Amino acid sequence: AQSVAQPEDQVNVAEGNPLTVKCTYSVSGNPYLFxxxxxxxxGLQFLLKYITxxxxxxxxxxxxxEFNKSxxxxxxxxxxxxVSDSALYFCAVRPRLLxxxxxxxxxxxxxxxxxxxx
Amino acid sequence: xxxxxxxxxxxxxxxxxxxxxxxxxxxxxxxxxWYRQSLGQGPxxxxxxxxxxxxxxxxxxxxxxFAVRPEGSVSTLKIQRTERGDSAVYLCASRxxxxxxQETQYFGPGTRLLVL
Numbered sequence: 001a002q003s004v005a006q007p008e009d010q011v012n013v014a015e016g017n018p019l020t021v022k023c024t025y026s027v028s029g030n031p032y033l034f035x036x037x038x039x040x041x042x043g044l045q046f047l048l049k050y051i052t053x054x055x056x057x058x059x060x061x062x063x064x065x066e067f068n069k070s071x072x073x074x075x076x077x078x079x080x081x082x083v084s085d086s087a088l089y090f091c092a093v094r095p096r097l098l099x100x101x102x103x104x105x106x107x108x109x110x111x112x113x114x115x116x117x118x
Numbered sequence: 119x120x121x122x123x124x125x126x127x128x129x130x131x132x133x134x135x136x137x138x139x140x141x142x143x144x145x146x147x148x149x150x151x152w153y154r155q156s157l158g159q160g161p162x163x164x165x166x167x168x169x170x171x172x173x174x175x176x177x178x179x180x181x182x183x184f185a186v187r188p189e190g191s192v193s194t195l196k197i198q199r200t201e202r203g204d205s206a207v208y209l210c211a212s213r214x215x216x217x218x219x220q221e222t223q224y225f226g227p228g229t230r231l232l233v234l
Binding site: 005034036037041042043044045046049080090103104105106108109110111 | 119122124145149151153158159160161162163166168171177209213221222223224225226227228
C-alpha cells in the first residue's frame with residue numbers, strides 16, 4: 001500500500017534555531033512530493049514541491065526541502081525558525097501513474113505540529 | 119485573485135439528516151478534488167473531477183456520499199443519512215487540470231461538519 005509517514009507528532013525548536021520536519025514515503029516509481037502548512041481553522045497552504053532536478057527545493061517563507069531518493073525521504077527544513085512558523089505541517093505525495101489512474105490525487109502524512117518558542 | 123472558497127464554513131446537523139457542502143474553485147481550474155480530514159489525521163482523498171465528470175471516485179467511503187459538478191466549475195458534495203462518524207473537515211482543492219499532474223493543488227478553507 002502507498003503511504004506517507006511523518007514520524008514525529010510534534011517538533012519543538014527555539015526561535016532562531018534550525019528546524020527539520022521529517023517525511024518518508026512508500027510509493028512506487030518516482031512520485032511528486034509536496035509540503036503544505038495548516039494554520040488553526042485555515043485550509044492547507046502550499047509551501048513547496050519536488051518534481052524533478054535539484055534535490056534541494058526552495059519554497060515559501062524561507063522553507064526548503066531535501067529529496068533523497070535512496071532513503072525515500074523529503075524532509076522540510078528552515079535555517080532559522082520564527083515563532084510565526086508554529087503550525088501543522090503535512091507532507092504529501094502524488095504517485096505517477098499511467099492512463100486513467102493518473103488522477104493527481106494526493107496521499108498525505110498524518111501531520112507534524114511545529115512549535116517554535118521565543 | 120480569489121482562491122478556492124467553500125461554504126458553509128461550519129455545519130452542524132443531526133444524525134440521519136442530509137447535508138450539502140459547496141466548493142467554488144479558482145476560476146479556470148478544470149480539475150477539482152474533495153478530501154476529508156478527520157481530527158488528528160491528514161486529509162484523505164474522496165473524489166476527483168476533470169471538468170464535469172467524476173474521473174475517480176474511489177475514495178468515497180460508501181454510497182451515502184455523492185458529488186456533482188454539473189457545469190465544470192462549482193462542485194457540491196452530498197451526504198445522505200449522516201452518521202456521527204462523518205464528522206470531519208471537508209476540504210476542496212483545484213488545479214489547472216491539463217495533463218501536467220505535477221501542478222499544485224490549491225486548497226479552500228474547508229467545511230467543518232459536526233453530526234450530533
